[in-house]
Structures are given as C-alpha cells and as structure tokens.
Amino acid sequence: xxxxxxxxxxxxxxxxxxxxxxxxxxxxxxxxxxxxxxxxxxxxxxxxxxxxxxxxxxxxxxxxxxxxxxxxxxxxxxxxxxxxxxxxxxxxxxxxxxxxxxxxxxxxxxxxxxxxxxxxxxxxxxxxxxxxxxxxxxxxxxxxxxxxxxxxxxxxxxxxxxxxxxxxxxxxxxxxxxxxxxxxxxxxxxxxxxxxxxxxxx
Amino acid sequence: xxxxxxxxxxxxxxxxxxxxxxxxxxxxxxxxxxxxxxxxxxxxxxxxxxxxxxxxxxxxxxxxxxxxxxxxxxxxxxxxxxxxxxxxxxxxxxxxxxxxxxxxxxxxxxxxxxxxxxxxxxxxxxxxxxxxxxxxxx
Amino acid sequence: xxxxxxxxxxxxxxxxxxxxxxxxxxxxxxxxxxxxxxxxxxxxxxxxxxxxxxxxxxxxxxxxxxxxxxxxxxxxxxxxxxxxxxxxxxxxxxxxxxxxxxxxxxxxxxxxxxxxxxxxxxxxxxxxxxxxxxxxxxxxxxxxxxxxxxxxxxxxxxxxxxxxxxxxxxxxxxxxxxxxxxxxxxxxxxxxxxxxxxxxxxxxxxxxxxx
Numbered sequence: 330x331x332x333x334x335x336x337x338x339x340x341x342x343x344x345x346x347x348x349x350x351x352x353x354x355x356x357x358x359x360x361x362x363x364x365x366x367x368x369x370x371x372x373x374x375x376x377x378x379x380x381x382x383x384x385x386x387x388x389x390x391x392x393x394x395x396x397x398x399x400x401x402x403x404x405x406x407x408x409x410x411x412x413x414x415x416x417x418x419x420x421x422x423x424x425x426x427x428x429x430x431x432x433x434x435x436x437x438x439x440x441x442x443x444x445x446x447x448x449x450x451x452x453x454x455x456x457x458x459x460x461x462x463x464x465x466x467x468x469x470x471x472x473x474x475x476x477x478x479x480x481x482x483x484x485x486x487x488x489x490x491x492x493x494x495x496x497x498x499x500x501x502x503x504x505x506x507x508x509x510x511x512x513x514x515x516x517x518x519x520x521x522x523x524x525x526x527x528x529x530x531x
Numbered sequence: 532x533x534x535x536x537x538x539x540x541x542x543x544x545x546x547x548x549x550x551x552x553x554x555x556x557x558x559x560x561x562x563x564x565x566x567x568x569x570x571x572x573x574x575x576x577x578x579x580x581x582x583x584x585x586x587x588x589x590x591x592x593x594x595x596x597x598x599x600x601x602x603x604x605x606x607x608x609x610x611x612x613x614x615x616x617x618x619x620x621x622x623x624x625x626x627x628x629x630x631x632x633x634x635x636x637x638x639x640x641x642x643x644x645x646x647x648x649x650x651x652x653x654x655x656x657x658x659x660x661x662x663x664x665x666x667x668x669x
Numbered sequence: 670x671x672x673x674x675x676x677x678x679x680x681x682x683x684x685x686x687x688x689x690x691x692x693x694x695x696x697x698x699x700x701x702x703x704x705x706x707x708x709x710x711x712x713x714x715x716x717x718x719x720x721x722x723x724x725x726x727x728x729x730x731x732x733x734x735x736x737x738x739x740x741x742x743x744x745x746x747x748x749x750x751x752x753x754x755x756x757x758x759x760x761x762x763x764x765x766x767x768x769x770x771x772x773x774x775x776x777x778x779x780x781x782x783x784x785x786x787x788x789x790x791x792x793x794x795x796x797x798x799x800x801x802x803x804x805x806x807x808x809x810x811x812x813x814x815x816x817x818x819x820x821x822x823x824x825x826x827x828x829x830x831x832x833x834x835x836x837x838x839x840x841x842x843x844x845x846x847x848x849x850x851x852x853x854x855x856x857x858x859x860x861x862x863x864x865x866x867x868x869x870x871x872x873x874x875x876x877x878x879x880x
Contacts (some may be wrong), residue, residue, distance in 0.1 A: 340801075344694070347694040347696065347770070348694070348695040348696075349692040349693070349694060349695060349770070350692060350693055350694065350695045350697070350698035350792060351692055351698075351765065351766050351767065352691055352693050352701075353641075353734075353737065353765070354693045354698065354730075354734075354766050354792075355692075355693045355697060355698045356643075357641070357643065357703065357733060357734070358698065358701055358702055358705060358730065358811075359643075359701050360642075360643025360644075361643065361705065361726045361727075361729060361730060362701065362704065362705045362708065363643060364643050364644060365646065365708070365709075365726065366708075377755065383704045383708070386704060386707075387700045387701075387704060389761065391696065391700060396695060400813070401799075427694065428693070428694045428696060428697045429693050429694070429697055430692060430693055453693050453697075454868045456641070456682075457638060457641035457642050457643075457679050457682070458642055458643060458644070458679070459642050459653070459655075459678075459679050460644065461644045471716065479701075503677075507678070538804075552834070583749075584749050584874065584878065585749075586749070587746045587747055587748065587749050588745065588746065588747070589745040589746065589747055590745060606747060607736060607739070607747075608735050608736055608739030608740070608747050608748075608822070608823060609732060609735050609736050609822035609823065610822070610823065610824050616865075626745075627721075631747070633740060634684060634740065635680050636736070637684060637737055637740045638679055638680050638682065638684060638738045639679075639680065640732070640733050640736050641679075641733050641737060642679065647729070647732040647822065649732070653680075655678050655679075655680050656680060659680055668799075
C-alpha cells in the first residue's frame, strides 16, 4: 500500500521543518513532572491516571498543530484516512516522527481490525530512567508505574478530535525489562458529530 | 597486590557509596582493616576540602599518606568526592578508574528518580564499579 | 521488524553528545513544559509560590545538567572562580540546552554580588503566553532554577531570578539575529534577564583566591 511509505516520507519531511529542542532537557523536564506526581500522589496507579489526563490535554492541543502542518506538507493524507490502518500509520509514522523525531512502527492488528499496536524502540521520555525499587524490599510499588503513560493520553486526546474514541494501554515497557515499548490502541466508537464523516470503517 | 582497596563516594555531608574491593577476586574485603581504613579516608576529607579550591583539576593526587596507604581523590563538577584508599597504584590507572566511575555516576545522576547527594543503592552501579576496579587496579 | 536494541542498562548507554539530528521538536518540549506549569499552578496558592515551585523543579535538573556538561567537556576540570563558572553557564550549559550561548553576560554596576545572563528568546516562554491573571509571572522561573542548580552544585550558591525586560527601540541582540528565531512567530518584545546574586561566602572565597 503506497500510503505506508509515503507516511514515513511525510513524517521525515515534517520533522525536518520543526524547530528543535534539546532531548535531555525534554527528558529531564518530563522526569521532573513524573517525580513530582509520584511525590504528590504516591500511589502509582493514581500517577498513571494523572499522566493519562495530562497526555489527553496535550493530545487535544497537538492535533491542530499536526493537521495544519501535515496539510501544508501537501499530503492531505489525514483527511483521507479510509481505515483504522491508515490512521494508525499516520499516528506512528507522522505524529511520533514530527513531534519526537522517532520512527514508531505499527502492527498487531486484530481480526476485526479494531485494535492495533504502536511499537517504539527509542523512547525520548525515558532516556536515563531506571525505576527505583529493584534493590530495596520496600517500594517495588513503583514497578506498577507506567512512566510513559502520557503517550496513551496523547493518542486518546488526539484521535478524539478526529472523532475516534479509543482506549490505549502500555502493554510492554523497556523500563520493565521488555525489548521494546508497545502501546495497544483499541477503537471503541466512531463519533459522528455531523461535521464530516471522513472516517469510514472497513 | 594483597592490600584491599577501599573506594568511597562522599557527598556534602555523608558517604553515598562504599566498596571495599579485594582486587584479586573483586569481592568484599575483611572487616578488621575496614574501620581503620574508613578513619584514614575520613581524616583525608579535610585535606581534600582545602585543596579543592586551589586547583581546577578533578583528579587530586595523593592527598594523605598513612601507614603505607595512600588516598587519591577525584572531585566531580558537582563537588562529589570519589576517594580511593590504596597501597600505591600509579596515577594513570587511578585516573582511568576514576574517569570510568565518573561516567557511571553521571548516567546514574541523569535518572530523574536519583536525587543529588543521596546514597547510591543501585546494584548495577556497584557491579560496574567493582568491574572497573578489577580492570584498572589489580 | 528491524529495531536496534539499546543497551538494557542505563549505565551502559553512551553519554556522548548526540548527533545534530537528535533532539525533539520544540513543540513537544513546549507541551510538556506547559503541563508542568499548569500542574504546579493548580497547587500553588500564589504567583510567588508558583515561581518557587518552578525554580525548585529546575534546580534538580540543573544539578544533573552540571555533571552532564562537565563530563562531556572531557577536560576533567572543575570551575573554581566566579567568572569561570558564569562563563561555563552562559556558554557550555546554554549551548547544551538551547543550541547557542546566552546572548550576553553582564555585571551589575550597582551591586558587586550581582550578574545578569541575558537571552532574547528563552525556550520556555516561546510558546507559553502568560494569562492575564498571573500578572508578573515569568515562566522562565524554571530556567532560573536550572541555573541555580548548576551554580549551587558547583559550589557557588546564588539566588537566581528571572525577569522580563522590555527590548528597547533599536536594541539588537549582541549575537545578531539570535540562534533561535521560530518562523512565523512575531518578534519578541521582551528579553529574559536572569539575575544571579551570589552569596557572601562565595564572593569572599573568590576574592581570597584573587590574591
């Protein structure tokens, strides 16, 4: 499907034009936010929920930026997403690339084509992170922390803006010893507000 | 070299990491010499603090010679002190050891969950420090 | 799937300066930073408390940045003099964080213990505009915290505060256009001035070293 490789190409083109920020400052700033949440909420499950909420707030906002820039790049791809597969490709190859400079992969489509995974090898949020609690008996509590849960909120918030209601979960995490990071995305509902039904389910 | 080596990381107020290394096996040394060794290192601290501002070098060469043992110190940019009590190793091998440990220390400190000037509890850090000691100091 | 695996332990990852293509988009940083500000805002009872919280967040980052930048310089040297640590901050630290040196480093005429680091386009306020109810708040408080962390860690304790100062008619940044202009954004009306006030012990120690 030609849209697959062109998504990657557009992603690269978009990335090149974005003004840049230092990756370590980015990771340390996010780290400061996560550790602050851990101090304030203590319960890792609650922290995960906060990260998701924060991600949602970002997702809703970054979609406008994405859509305006992606259209300018002349691809017009995002208004022609004919399937969840296309949407997945756009999120992974264009979204992640444009904002984070990393190439995410898509796969693991379910039989009913309603869920898929996004795979991320390099995670700019967690560059020097090691979850505490390996050694001490006490707080292996933090093993339940989903450090990069903000991604789930971002994807959820962004897709909501294009009328897709999804649920996201981090199912594999390099901070927990997995080989790569995997975010599972499941379509729950297509919202129709009459503004346009550019989304058609296959 | 039969005498064990004592490596300590000292913060502003307290030790952050300690490893007594028998360079033959890389394992723990015995307890008898331990207390004396810590005393030697502790009294060297004053000398370290005095010389710290007289030079821009991170590596402060032998600062105190007591009982055929020498103390070499490395001061990080953040004034964390790596101190090595040893039986007279060469400057170059000690510098190499310190530089390698500094690399591990910087990576550890980049972890948002590690707070500056607090005890280092990472087993991974300890393993690598001992391995570096075996490579450079035996 | 062709994926290169990074070393599994953080202590085995390389620390060397990444290639120029690495980094993240400024937008990604701005979104995360904006959420950090909003989070602290929700928990602060006053503007000055918000500023303190942001400074405190930056302080921890500064301590880490100090070691990272010094290590990468690979000179095994520490700064022991006041002017050299300021130079370290305004050039090496600034270059690491923002890709360019600070626009200028100045000494206060009125106070011997005060210095100013000036930046015409600080990254933290590029996309974050201050809502009118926050008055004097400068979101650059996070950066002041970073600077304070670097200075304090190196043994030069100082009080660092961020101020937005109007750019005078005809005033041109010393470095020309500044390395950091963002296409499509209107020109800035204010520059960020980071005021560094060193503690008395630092000044007397530095004076003693002069002799």
